[in-house]
Amino acid sequence: MLLYGRNPVLEALRDGRVRDLLVARGVEQSFVRDLERFDVRLKFAPRIELDQLVGTTQHQGVVAEVEDLDWSNVDDILDRAEAKGEDLLVILLDGITDPRNFGAIIRSAEVLGAHGVVVEERRSPPLSAVVAKTAAGATSFLPVARVKNLPRFIDQLKEDGVWVYGAAGESAKDLRKLDFKRKLALVIGAEGEGLRRLVRDKCDELASIPMKGEVQSLNASVAASILIYHAVTSRD
Template sequence: MWIYGRNPVLEAAREGGVRRVLVARGVERKFLKKLEAAGISYELVPRIELDQLVRTTHHQGIVAEIEEIRLAGPDAPLRLARERGELPLLVLLDGITDPRNYGAILRSAEALGAHGVVSETRRSAPLSPVAVKASAGAARHLPVVQVPNLPRYIEELKEAGVWVYGLAGEGEVALEAADYDRPLAWVIGSEGSGLRRLVRDRCDQLVHIALRGRTPSLNAAVAAGIAVHWALAARRG
């Protein structure tokens, strides 16, 4: 898998998952010294080679081949929660197809302390280089799960004692009024159509984030970050 951009490549190199680094000829010497100081070996190549490799010109002159990130098993999030001695908190994605949103959700979930992000194989963005780049390294530190059937996975979580909240503008419960003192999974729908009916019907409750401005909705990644942060803050409080 190839990733690009200076910060994502430097982060991946610090984690030790980089196989090869390519740098465009003509990149400023100051940046090359930064790579050398970090002990990162690199090859100088024509910039057009990077353009063709990652199919964009927005690579900032650096591309890295990294080890493939393996998807986790369906039970990995609950297992991680048990290992930490914490109440489970999962993020389930229903129809998030933008890889940048997907990566941003992975980043927020890992940074805030959730135990895993789960999406459906056919109705979500893949764990692509774009998603990995947007996750800023989080995809390597968090169970990332893809299941063939999200409604069925929700039923399995409920059988395991996990309470499932669907985030929806028309939710009957306000974010600040929900009960977070139990195993919990947030379900985040797509920005366009929200939660599918099959998913919505399996949620224990629908929860809304109160909006006070004129903008009618939030970006899915922003909404997911708010929901995860609120749940964890409520537990600590």
Template sequence: MSQKNKKTYQKRPAREEERETTLYEGRNAVMELLRAGRTVDKLFVAPDQNGRMADIIALAKKSGAVVTQVDRRKLDAMSETGVHQGVIAQAAAHEYVSIDDILQVARDRGEQPLILVCDGLTDPHNLGAVIRSAETAGAHGVVIPKRRSVGLTATAAKASAGAIEHIGVARVTNLAAAIDELKENGVWVFGADAGGDKQLYEADFAGAAAIVIGSEGNGLSRIVHDKCDFIVSIPMKGKVNSLNASAAAAVLLYEAVRQRLGEERHG
């Protein structure tokens, strides 16, 4: 994606319950956190034998973070993901954006909105992978519900490989109402379900589109399913008849990318 697709989100102030310190673990996650200009309170690093932490340490010090060298066993004890790669940053919890913020990003880029909606993902690894796919596909934002869904935890941040710092995530009280808000703004809503009435290759993702991915076990909830304008399926040719949520999201998002690139070539 071109540089015009990059945007710094103007994030609303976090409510009191969101102003919690969280841990960002692993070289990619910490580096992207620092590159995004987020305030890092402390950086904990294990002794660096190969110089792989030099850039991270330099950037952290430049940003004013307190850098502390600690034994790897301390990092093991601190780690929430179990895969810290010798570095953990302590920073304010990730702040959520609004749906209007996401739509504004699309307007600023001069593009039709492309939004990913997650209907009840409970695995932070899946959410992080979904966010990573959405960011790399040039989507303008991700929408998740507050209830029966994982939020932007340290594990989700780690699984996103730093993408969480470059794409806005809206956390909404009522997912059905959020879908209505998208529709009111001219966005067509496509739900992914094995029983879809058309395959994803027959769907038109070139216009303003929101793609809805269901939960790991139950798929789309009934009310969200009924709110979608279209239900699309991914063709399955093997003996296993489903993909996990993050893989399904990537397939659908990149079909949207393919269609939009075609529109650009013929526009």
């Protein structure tokens, strides 16, 4: 897999997953020195060669050939919460198919303190270079798992005492009125479509984000960030 962008490439280098490294001529020497700290041979090429290789100019002057990203196991997420001595906070994605939204949610989940992200196999993008670039290296630290059937997985979580809150619209309860001091799964649906009926019906509560502007909707990754931040800070 080709990975591009400075943060994702540096994290892959730290993980030892980089096979070859292509660097644009003319990048600042301080960045080159950062790359030279790792035991990987650097090949320099014109920037246009990198543009053509990855089909974008947003590579920040570095492209790496890396081992494919691996999906985690759901147990990795549960173990992460237990190891930290914290109540579980897992993010479930229902139909988030845009890789940039997916990557942005992974990044927010890792930065804000969630224990992992879970998607359904048929309704999610692969762990691609675009996802890794948007996640800015967070895929190296946060478990991201797939399940065959999200509604059935929700049932399993509830059997283990996990409460499930789904992000929904105006008819849902203001998120500030919900109890976040418990084991939780937050479910984020696709933009426009929202949560599927079966997933929605399995939620213990439906949470809405209070809005005061004229535009009554948020990007899925922004909504996820707000919910995760509120959940984490409500536990302090």
